[in-house]
Amino acid sequence: MLNDTGLYIHYPWCVKKCPYCDFNSHPIKGEIDQEAYCTALLADWEAQQQAGDSFQSVFFGGGTPSLMHPAHVNTLLDTLPINSRAEVTLEVNPGTHEYMDFNDSRTSGINRLSIGAQSFDDTQLGNLGRVHQSADIVTAFKKARSAGFENINLDVMWGLPGQTVNAALQDLRCAIDLQPEHLSWYQLTIEAKTEFARRTPILPVEQAIYDIEKAGLELLADCGFKRYEISAFAQPDQQCQHNLNYWQFGDYLGLGAGAHGKRSDRRNGTLHPRRISKAHQPRMYLADPAAATEQPVDTDEIVLEFMMNALRLVDGVDWALFEQRTGHTKSDLAAKWSSLEEQKLVTANRCGATAKGLRYLDSILQVFI
Template identity: 45%
Template sequence: MSPVPLALYIHFPWCIRKCPYCDFNSHEIKNAIPEEDYLKSLMQDFSQEWEALEIQAPLESIFMGGGTPSLFSPKTIDHLLNFIFKKTNTNKNIEVTMEANPSTVELKRFSDFYQAGVNRLSLGIQSFQDEKLKRLGRVHDALQAKQAIDAICSAQFSRFNLDMMHGLPFQTVEEALQDIETALSFSPPHFSWYQLTVEPNTYFHRFPPKLPEEDILFEIQTQGHFLLESKGLMQYEISAYSLPGFQCRHNVNYWEFGDYMGIGAGAHGKISTKKGILRYWKYRQPTTYLNQTSYRAEEKIIKKEELPFEFMLNTLRLKKIFSLDLFTARTGLDKAVLEKPLLKAQRQGLLKETNGEIQVTPLGYQFLNDLIALFM
C-alpha cells in the first residue's frame, strides 16, 4: 500500500480583532506579537512531529492559517519555510498557502511573502459592502479589499483565493450577487463561498443577528452557484469553486482523508500509524503553548468503528466521483464495512454506486448531514 499523502498545517493564533462570528482559535493582539519566541516554538514543534513520523514522506502542501498569519514578518515566514524545506527535503514548488486579511498594514508585505516561498494567498474579504463588513466586525472596508486584490496580482500570485460569505445579517439576494459580481471582476482562480452560521462561544451566539430567511438563502445559493459556474468557476467541494487546475491541494488532501501534521497553538493533526489513525491537538492558549517543551495537549487513536463516519464526513463534501478503494487506502479497512449504510443511502436516493465508484446525488448534497449520519 502506498503511503498516505502528507501535508502540514501551521497555526498563527493572533489577529487584530476577534470577529463576532469566529469560533477559531484566534486571539486579539494586546501587546506586541512574540514573533521570535513563536518562531522558535514552531520549529521545535515541527521537529518533534517530524521525528515522530513512521514514514517521513515529502510534504504535499503547507497551509498557514489563523488568526492572521500575514501579521508575521516575511523574514519570519522565510526562516520558517526554509527550515521546513531543508528538514524534509521537500520541493519548494509545492503549494504553500497563507491566509491574509486586506488591511493596509499587510499590503506592502505580499511581494515579500512571495519571495519567502508563499505561492498562494487566501484573502479573507467576506463582503465588498461596507455596511456588511461593519456588521461582521471586519477591520477593513470595501476599498481596502479591492486594493488588496490588486496588490496580490502585482506581487505575481497566479494562485489566490477570495474568501467570501453569504447569508449575512439583513442580506438580500441582490446584495449577495453583487458581492460575487465584484469578486468576479478580479478574475480569481479560486473562490470560497461560505454561508454564515452562528457557532457556540461566539459573540453572535450570545447576541444573534437577524439573518435571511430560508427562502432567501435558497435563492442566494441557487443564483450564486449559477453565476460562478457561468464564469468557469466550477464547484468541486461544498463551499469551494475554482478554475480547472486551481483547486486548493491542501484542502483536497483533508477531504480525501489524507494525513497532515499540525503545529502551532491550537493546531491539530491526523497521522496514519501502525497502531491506527492518530489524531492530536496542541495547547490552545498562545502563552501556554509558548511555555511548553512538548506541544501535544491531547492525542488518541480513532476507533475502527468510527472510521467510516470520519472518512465520509470529509470525502462526501467533494463534488466528484470517488472509488471505494480510496476508503481502504486511507483507513486500512475492508470496503465491505460500508455495505449496509451504502445500501440504505442508495434506497433513499442520496448516492449512487457503480462498480465501486461512489457519486452523491443532488438530493444527497441537499441532505448531506443526513447522508453522513448513515455512516455513524
Template identity: 40%
Template sequence: MKQTNRLTLPPLSLYVHIPWCVQKCPYCDFNSHAQPDVIPEAEYIACLLADLEEDLEYVQGRELQSIFIGGGTPSLFSAAGIRKLLAGIRERVPFSQDIEITLEANPGTFETERFAGFAAAGVNRLSIGVQSLQAEQLKRLGRIHDPEQAQTAAQHASTLALASFNLDLMHGLPEQTLATAMADLEGIIALNPPHISWYQLTIEPNTLFASQPPELPHDDLLWDIYEQGHQRLAAAGYEQYEVSAYGKPGHRGKHNLNYWRFGDYLGIGCGAHGKITLPHEQRIIRTEKIKHPRGYLDLTRPYLYKQWQVSSEDLCFEFFMNRLRLLEPTPKPDFVAYTGLPLSVADTALNHAIERGYIVSHQESWETTAHGRLYLNQVLTDLLEN
C-alpha cells in the same frame, strides 16, 4: 468492526497555526486571540520549529505536498519571519517539487503591503479574507478593512508571481437580500481571482453572534442566494469541486483537497490538529497542540495537548464526512487503503443513502447525486447511526 486490510500511507500536508488577530470577529470560533502590544514573532517561530521536530517521526519518508499557514491573521507576521519559518520547515521535511504554500491574509493596507515579501519568502498562494464588499456588512462582521482595501488587496495579489490566490466571501449575512448577496458575488468575480471560497455564515457556539444572534435570511432566501450564486459562478468559469470551493481550471486548493481526501497532515502551533496514519501499528491517530499562546510559548511544557487513536468504529464515518464534501467520485480502493476496513463496511453504512438516491454505487467508486448534495447532513447522520 475490524480493520482487515493493511493501511496505506496517504499524501502528507502541514498546517501551521498563528493565533493572533487585530481583533476577534463576532462570528469566529477559531483559536484566535487579540494581538498583544508586540507579537513575539521570533519566539513563536522557534516554538513552531521545535514543535515540528517532535512530530518528525510521523513524516515516515514522505514529502510535504502542501503547507497552509492559518490563524488568526498570519499576515501580521513579517515577510522575514515567514521566510525563516519556511526555511526551517524545509530543513526538517522535504518539499514536493510542486508544493502549494498558502498563507491566510487580511486585506488591510498594513498586510497588503507585505504581500510581495510573502511571495519572495516562498508563499505561492494567498487566501484573502474579504467576506463582503459592502461597508455596512463589514462593520457588522467586525472586519477592520473597507471595500476599497479589499479590492486593492485582490488587485495587488494578481500582480505577484503566485501560483494562485483565493478570496473568501460569505453569504447569508445579517439582513442580506438576494440583490445585495449577488452584488457582493459580482464584485468578487470582477476581481477575477483564480479561486473563490463562497460559504454561508453559520452561528457557532462560544461566539459573540451566538450570545447576541443577528437576524439572518430565512431558508427560502438562502436557497435562492445559493442557487443563483452557483449559476453565476459557473457562468464565470468557476468549477465547484467542494461544498464551498470554486476554482478556475487548474486552481483547486491542494491543501484542502488533501484534507477531504482523507490524507495525513501534521499540525503545529497553538491548538493545531493533526491526523497521522501509522501503517506499522495499523492505526490512525489525531493530535492536538496546547491551545493558548501563553502555554504554547512556555518552554517548560510539551507542545502536545492530547493524542488519541481513531477507533475502527469511527473510521468509516470520518472517511465519508471528509470525502462527501467533494463533488468528485469517491474511489472505493481509497476507502480500503486509508481506513483498513473492508468494502462491506462501507456498503452497509451507505445503504440508506443509496436506497434514497443520495449516492450511486459504481463498480470502482461512490458518487453523490445532485439530489444527495442537498441532503448531505442527512447522509452523515445516517452514517453516524450505523
C-alpha cells in the same frame, strides 16, 4: 506514513475578534513576541517530525498569519522539508498585509494567497466586525497580482444579516470581477460561544437562503468556477491541493497553538491513524510547544470521519481510496449504502453524494454514527 502529507501552520492572533468567528484566534493585546512564536513552531516541528517527512502542501492559517514577520515565514519555509512543487498558501486579511510585503512573500516560497474578503459591502463588513473596507480587498488583490501571485483565493460569506439575493449576487460579482483562480463561498453559520451566538443578528429566512444558494451556484458556474466541494469553487486545475488532502482523508501535520494533525502508521498492512492536538491557548503553547495530546482514531469512528470529509467533495472519491484510508471495504457498508442510494442521496459507482445528498449531508452522516 503516507507520502502525501500536508502541513498546517497556525498563527493564533488577530487585530480584533470577529463576532461570528470560532477559530482559535485571539485579539492582540500589547506586543506579540513574534520571535518566540517562530522559535516555538520550530520546537513543535522538532518534536513531531518523522523520518522521510516531505510536505506536498503547506497552509499558513489563522488567526491572521499575514501579521507574521516575513523573516519568520522565511525561516520556517527554509527549515521544514517542503517538496519543491508544493502548493504553499498564506491566509491574508485585507488591511493587515502591509507588514507582509507581497514581493517578499513570493520570494520566500509562498505561491498561493487566500484573501479573506467576506463581503464587498461596507455596511456588511461593519456588521461582521471586519477591520477592513471593500476598497482594501481590491487593493490587497491588485498588490498580490502585481507581485506575481498567479494563484489567489477569495473567501466570501453569504446569508449575511438582512442580505437579499441581489446583495449576495453583487458580492459574488465583485469577487468574480477580480478574476481569482479560486473562490470559497461560505454560508454564515452561528457558532456556539461566539458573540453572534449571544446577540444573533437577523439572518435571511430559509426561502431566501435557498434562493441565494441557487442563484449563486448558477452565477459561479456561468463564470467558469467549478464547484468541487460544498463551499469551494475553482477555475480549471486550480483546486486547493491542501484542502483536497483533508477531504480525501490524507495525513497532515499541524504546528502552532490549537493546531491539529492526523498521522497514520502502517502496521501489518493496515493504517492506524491518530489525531494530534496542541495547546489551544497561545500562552500555554509558548510555555511548552512540544506538548501534544494524541488519540488513535478507532475503527468504529474511522468510517464516519472519512465520510465527513470525502462526501463534501462534489465528485466523491474512488472506493479504492476509502478502502486504503479506512481499512474497511465497500461491502462492509453495503446495506447502509443501498438504503442511501434508494433515497437518491449517494451515487452508485463512487463513494460520493448526489446533488441532493450534498444538501442533506447531515442526514447521510447520521447513518454512519
